Amino acid sequence: MITVENLTKRYGGFTAVDGISFEARPGSVVGFLGPNGAGKSTAMRMMTGLTPPTSGRATILGRTYRELHNPGRQVGVMLDASAQHPGRTGREVLRVAAVSVGVGKDRVEEVLSLVGLTQDEAGRRVRNYSLGMRQRLGLAAALLGDPQVLVLDEPANGLDPQGIHWMRGLLRRFADGGGTVLLSSHLLHEVQVVADDLVMIGRGRIVAMGSKEELLSRGGTTVRSADDARLAGLLDRAGVPYTRTGDGLVVDAESGVVGQVAATEQVVLLELRSGGSEGLEEMFLGLTAATSREGDAA
Structure with a gap:
């Protein structure tokens, strides 16, 4: 301990x-x-x-x-x-x-x-x-x-x-x-x-x-579909918060919830992954980018 x-x-x-x-x-x-x-x-x-x-x-x-x-x-x-x-x-x-x-x-x-x-x-x-x-x-x-x-x-x-x-x-x-x-x-x-x-x-x-x-689950769910605008509307209707990105949506919900919303209205998903699937490196870089001081004493 x-x-x-x-x-x-x-x-x-x-x-x-x-x-x-x-x-x-x-x-x-x-x-x-x-x-x-x-x-x-x-x-x-x-x-x-x-x-x-x-x-x-x-x-x-x-x-x-x-x-x-x-x-x-x-x-x-x-x-x-x-x-x-x-x-x-x-x-x-x-x-x-x-x-x-x-x-x-x-x-x-x-x-x-x-x-x-x-x-x-x-x-x-x-x-x-x-x-x-x-x-x-x-x-x-x-x-x-x-x-x-x-x-x-x-x-x-x-x-x-x-x-x-x-x-x-x-x-x-x-x-x-x-x-x-x-x-x-x-x-x-x-x-x-x-x-x-x-x-x-x-x-x-x-x-x-x-x-x-x-910690690795904090990134939400990244999703990309054949019709992101329609998927966004479905998420709005379901009360699921999301953010638009240049390549799809980042949804503040588990991947299973997003998949269920898409499946109900038969929206074809091209990508669906939890934020943690990007791994530790992405989270590390995001959290420490503003605090890095390369070359100082460790």
């Missing part, structure tokens, strides 16, 4: 995170989304005790990160997969972490297998790892203490399609087993597939949050 309450971070006159509040519940994957400079990484650093908040608080399992006893056994964190000693082998990186967390060498071998790093790869120096291998090693370190919560910043960065598919399954199984996952990613399709809930921020503020199904 992660609880964020009015979390704020200011640097002089600049506000990086501005009073955000949300929850990530056990058994769920929460997608934490926003354009570059939105404040995602700063918020995650505050949640995990790396950056002190200006005001507000974030708790994990009911306590701030600093109050957790041996936090590595309760919270798995991966904020920067490149922050690993380049002269050590992957196995050595994990063995050093295992001593800190208080787990044995057997657990190191378990997580290496879990993240798909072979014996040969585990014996290589990290400086010779690809970005995807570093991501797998970072995730192995996050899982080392068998935590209840995962906080992951761009964990699929550098993975090939097969690796992304694997990670999606791993995170889904972790959540289905009662764990909590907070996942920041720019790979919107992958977040759409795996996430249960979404939190979107822009310029440090939350612009939308809720279940994935709820």
Whole structure:
């Protein structure tokens, strides 16, 4: 369980995170989304005790990160997969972490297998790892203490399609087993597939949050017919609100209602889709277009 309450971070006159509040519940994957400079990484650093908040608080399992006893056994964190000693082998990186967390060498071998790093790869120096291998090693370190919560910043960065598919399954199984996952990613399709809930921020503020199904259904129903003028008249008569576009109508009703209205008067439909069928990318771009600040600190 992660609880964020009015979390704020200011640097002089600049506000990086501005009073955000949300929850990530056990058994769920929460997608934490926003354009570059939105404040995602700063918020995650505050949640995990790396950056002190200006005001507000974030708790994990009911306590701030600093109050957790041996936090590595309760919270798995991966904020920067490149922050690993380049002269050590992957196995050595994990063995050093295992001593800190208080787990044995057997657990190191378990997580290496879990993240798909072979014996040969585990014996290589990290400086010779690809970005995807570093991501797998970072995730192995996050899982080392068998935590209840995962906080992951761009964990699929550098993975090939097969690796992304694997990670999606791993995170889904972790959540289905009662764990909590907070996942920041720019790979919107992958977040759409795996996430249960979404939190979107822009310029440090939350612009939308809720279940994935709820947010993706907000776009109404898009419909195009052989006679849009006639269909519009039928919707007027039925009291169903709509908006004309350059290519059909956007109706504030479920697709089944629109289909029934059209079928009653035998209007031929050429296109009928819910707003959510456009996917997460369209919603993300629409909500964050006015708040994007490419190049600012994330």
